[in-house]
Amino acid sequence: MKLPSLLLATAIAPLFACTSVSDVINQQANVQPNEARIDFFANRGEAFDNKREYVKLMCLNQRPTSASALRDVEEGEHVLFVRAMVVNADLPVDNMREAIVRLDVNLEGGKRYSLNQTRDNRDMKVWLQETDSGIPVSEIVTTRVEYPKSVGDLRLEQCKEGTV
Helix, strand or coil, rough: CCHHHHHHHHHHHHHHHHHHHHHHHHHCCCCCEEEEEEEEEECCCCCEEEEEEEECCCCCCCEEEECCCEEECCCCCEEEEEEEEECCCCCCCEEEEEEEEEEEEEECCCCEEEEEEEECEEEEEEEECCCCCCCCCCCCCEEECCCCCCCCCHHHHHHHHCCC
């Protein structure tokens, strides 16, 4: 008698696990009404082009970070420092170029925003847009991606000036 009950419990358990995972995913997909979510940009290259492109927030808790992650921030006005990178996977050394840009934005709560870019060789345009509509919510900043320079405490100072 115990064996059929055990089999039934074993068969039903994954259904409850899937439901709770689904609930967690839905909760993560929802943006709180008093927060805005900022996504990073990643293009891992085409088959014929081994260049990878990334645009992400440079700071977390007003300190530099190298993490590529979604960020939930308070609604309202923000100063965002963004790191744009192009990595050429074909080159063994000196394979990365980057640019740091400042974006001044006013974000609405409950909305999702995405960093975006276009690139023509070393010239890049970077902006933040509303994810659903694609409408830019920041200035479109034109920059050049170059070899990273030794900048001392500049990145820390920029992050302290920023709001994220």
